[in-house]
Amino acid sequence: MTVAGLIAAWVEGVRRRPWLVVSVALVLTAVSLWLAVTRIGVSTDTSAMLDPDLPFQRQDRALKAAFPQLGGELAVVIDARTGAQAEAAAADLATALAPRADLFAAVEDLAGDPFFRRNGLLFLDLDTLYDLSDTLAEAQPFLGALWPDPSLRGLAGLMDTAADALAGGDAAPSLAPGGGLALGPVLDRMATVAEARLEGDAAARLDWQALMRGRATPDPSDARRIVLAKPTLDLEALSPAGAAMTAVRATAQDLGLTPDAGVTVRLTGAAAMETEELKSVQTGMDVAGAITFVAVVSLLIIGLRSPRLILATVATLVVGLCWTAGLAAVTVGTLNMISVAFAVLFIGLSVDFGIHVALRYREGRDRGADNAAALAEAARGVGPALVLCAVAAAIAFLSFLPTDYRGLAQLGLISGMGMGVAFVANLTLPPAILALLPARPGGGGRDGAARALVGRIEAGARARARAVALGALVLAVGAAALVPAARFDFDPLNLRDPDTESVATVLDLLDDPQVTPYTLDVLAADLDAAEALADRMAALPEVAGAITARDLVPAEQEEKLFVIGDMALFLGASLAQDTRAPPDVPALRAAAVTLGEALARLAGAPGADSETRAAADRFAAVLARADQADALAGVDRALTADLPPVLDRLRDSLTAGPVTLADLPASLRDRYLAPDGRARVEARSALDVRDPDQLARFVDAVRAEVPEATGSPVLIRESGRTVLRAFAEAAALALLGITVLLAVTLRRVRDVLLVYAPLTLAALLTVATAAVLGLPFNFANVIVLPLLFGLGVASAIHLVKRERDETTVADAMASSTPRAVVFSALTTIGSFGSIAASSHPGTASMGVLLTIAIGLTLVCTLGVLPALLALWPSRKGISKAGR
Structure with missing residues (x-):
């Protein structure tokens, strides 16, 4: 038939x-529906999309077996109005999330680690450290006046001193070497912040950290902190990191880390993007x-x-x-x-x-x-x-x-x-x-x-x-x-919805040249072998640099410690004074009057330049609008809230001492040294790895020299x-x-x-x-x-x-x-x-x-x-x- x-x-x-x-x-339909509802699941394990026995898949698994903390992380990106606010938000969020062992295997706020509070200046390059020393030397009058009284009252006393200096023919104090950030821009920034506060922006605040670095306004990267959290993933659920992400957002809300308070908390990283x-x-x-x-x-x-x-x-x-x-x-x-x-x-x-x-x-x-x-x-x-x-x-x-x-x-x-x-x-x-x-x-x-x-x-x-x-x-x-x-x-990033928070955030981070997820990794038998591999890779024109655990130890420590010691000498006395109690309402009113008079004197001082005069007049006019107690208290918080944490961190950084590999925080060192002695080499590209052709050149060049290299560029x-x-x-x-x-x-x-x-x-x-x-x-x-x-x-x-x-x-x-x-x-x-x-x-x-x-x-x-x-x-x- x-x-x-x-x-x-x-x-x-x-x-x-x-x-x-x-x-x-x-009947067959009913049975099929029952099977579908009770047995069908969804796996979110993207590594299983390709044959796990492929060589590059095995190399990636070997690296992650040696360093399980790598990959699958949630990156909690915190953007605030000021660096100090971002730092405090990161510390509060990490502290609140760390006990949640049911959701997180680890939570790390590396930048806020006490080690970096104490030794952070050692990680600056030598020229930058000298510049910072010069800046702080010129800012010493500011610091000496504000440390014992970080309030509107202390600010009024500082401006009164500045007005006396100008009236006597002396130069106005500046906050950068050679007057790079003179008094005029500082006053103008203060006026802007105070005005924003009076107009209803409750999150407005002056970034003293930026001022000390010689900038009137903060760079966005200065007011950003990243907390890394390793979530416990449920790969059988449609939202493997969903519970952890929900916990981060809820905790941030409970802590008041909201846009209304000047803080934005966003989630990205592999876990967030996959979810x-x-x-x-x-x-x-x-x-x-x-x-x-x-x-x-x-x-x-x-x-x-x-x-x-x-x-x-x-x-x-x-x-x-x-x-x-x-x-x-x-x-x-x-x-x-x-x-x-x-x-x-x-x-x-x-x-x-x-x-x-x-x-x-x-x-x-x-x-x-x-x-x-x-x-x-x-x-x-x-x-x-x-x-x-x-x-x-x-x-x-x-x-x-x-x-x-x-x-x-x-x-x-x-x-x-x-x-x-x-x-x-x-x-x-x-x-x-x-x-x-x-x-x-x-x-x-x-x-x-x-x-x-x-x-x-x-x-x-x-x-x-x-x-x-x-x-x-x-x-x-x-x-x-x-x-x-x-x-x-x-690039799998281009397959993801750019309107989702995780993708939009990582694209934002990629605009920062200091941030790149596209690094190559090599697993070496020990640290000496890692050093040899790093030298070979660093010699390639496609590689911007290759680092090992030893590169985490600050270089030129002897000279840097000398500079820090010099800074401690001229700042130590200023930062050792006892602090006064915060001013009450009558004291704030008196401080506002004193500050207004000092600004008027600055505006009329013969030695003041036109920028300083205009800024002093503007600041005085804004201050005059704060005629109610609540408004005056708001201006006080906006102008001085960042002072105590910034000065505290500055004081802590002056106690730096010699640093060895063993002194590094374990959470950082363990990213490059495995418990069994194996070591990781991390190589950064000298090319634009967002360009597929250049990424291919980077990968091919490194793997031709070191075939066992892995990492996200290799996987891509x-x-x-x-x-x-x-x-x-x-x-x-x-x-x-x-x-x-x-x-x-x-x-x-x-x-x-x-x-x-x-x-x-x-x-x-x-x-x-x-x-x-x-x-x-x-x-x-x-x-x-x-x-x-x-x-x-x-x-x-x-x-x-x-x-x-x-x-x-x-x-x-x-x-x-x-x-x-x-x-x-x-x-x-x-x-x-x-x-x-x-x-x-x-x-x-x-x-x-x-x-x-x-x-x-x-x-x-x-x-x-x-x-x-x-x-x-x-x-x-x-x-x-x-x-």
Whole structure:
């Protein structure tokens, strides 16, 4: 018995026992739903997306086994109005989070560690330390006046002293070497802060740390601190670091670290980005699924125009999706970030089978056939083509199984099984439903417009067959010339939603040249071996520097300690005075009067420059507006709140002593020295690693010298190579498998070539379009071309087989098959197009390229294939036409 006969016999058996079929289908659906709900999980472990036995994967695991604190961290980025405020916020947050051992394996505020409070000046380069010493020497009058009384009262006394100096002809004190930050800019900054406070900005405050560094306004990086937290991840949950992230945000809120208070707390790091990426993917898939279902049902209403046919097709779609989910639960169990898209893909592809069955069935009914005959005709007419289409699509999906791209292989496995489910379901459930609810004949008469459009396309293609074929050839050559311009984006950061907090924050951090997540790491046997490796890597022009644990120990300590000791001599007396109690309201009022008088004297002093005079007048005018006790207290806090912590840290830094490797904080030292004595070398790039080409140069240069180098640049580079290799292997396997399938089933070289001709053109045009539009291929959308072979052949197979069954090309194009091709492609485009609406760039890019590919396939199939069929008709068509 032929394939068509077997399918017809199956459909006839279904037609005779519709209630049994429907009952069994409902039971299978219920079981599948139960399996899907109880067994399907989602893994967020991105390292499992590629074969774990790949060399670079093993090297990365070895590094993380030696240094488990590396990777998977939450970086809590704290931005405040001033450096002192950021420092206090970081310390408070780290102190509050550290006891949460259920959520965090470790919480580190390195910059706030007592070691760095005491020895931080040793980590400055020598020239910067000398500059700071000169600045503090010139600022000593300020410090001497403010240390014992860090309030508006102390500030008034300081300005009174400055006014006396100017009145006596002396120079006004400055806060930078050579008067780089003179009194005028300081007064102007004070006026700005006081004015902001009076106008309702409760978080306004003067950054004394910036003033001491010779800057009137703080640099954003000076008012930023980063707390590193190692969360306990639940990789079986859709939000692996969700509980830890929620705890950070809630703790920050409880501590008053809010924008209203002048503090912004943001989360980034690998853990945060992966968690938010999964949320983005889930939201995108939920939205895409809803859009897909609505789009598909709408197109079915337009294309089928029969409530019973629509019911049969939609019911089959829902049942088939449940069966596929049940199979996924049994065979896979845990989905990944790519395989979660199987539902949308199934909807878009399964409905194609249903459309061909429904329109072929209706074609028979419209010709007057009874229900049984129409079902049998549909089974015999489209059954063999559906077999080919299902197997071809399954081959395309399953072609990723032998590759190292495990994430896409999982999607391929589920979707490949889904094609089998779609085939069986669409030749089982619709016949059962239509046996119970036969569609009424006559609906086809309303398809005149669609038939006329397809007829005009076919007639035009046949009438100008040679011109169309030549034009297609020219297009193919032009597209092939553009193929080399297509590019692959290796950077996974570009696949993430830039509007999520974690990605937006890391992009902000990357603007700071001192921050880079793209460093290479090498695991050495011991510290001496690490030193040798660091020297070899540092000699490469692509490497800006390579450091080991020994490089963490400050250099030139003897001279630096001499400078710090000198600073302690001229500042020690000022910072050793007893502090006065904070002023009460009457004392504040008196201080405001004194400060106002001092500012008036500064503005009129003969030795004052124009900038100082203008700033003193402005400050005095602003101060005069603080006539209420609350307003005056607010101005006092705004101007002096940072003084005590800044002066305390300055005093602590003057007690620095010699530092050895053993003196470093364990949390820092242990990032470079493992407990077993192995050592890590960290290399920074001299190139722009956000540029894929320069990142590749950096990685290739270092790994040529040190093949065992790992780190994020290596993972990006080698993962990209692995995915490209997987893509090439999958495309070759899909092409080979589908070619063998077509050769065995169609048994004519002519038919195989006709099936591939529009598909090849569509593939070239797809890559060329991506190149022209600047749409890079990436880890998510590389599935497009292998799938194009599997999905694109479907339309051509249906048309070629229909042409073989009919007398002429015109008869084939006048049948229901071209309309089924059109509506099938439109439903697929509607399905894949919905993925393009995802906020996740990787998922969206897959939808965009799939939509382009399927759209071009439809155009090439309907625009080029009829011309090729006319130029190269089948023998059957020739003999029948000649009678």
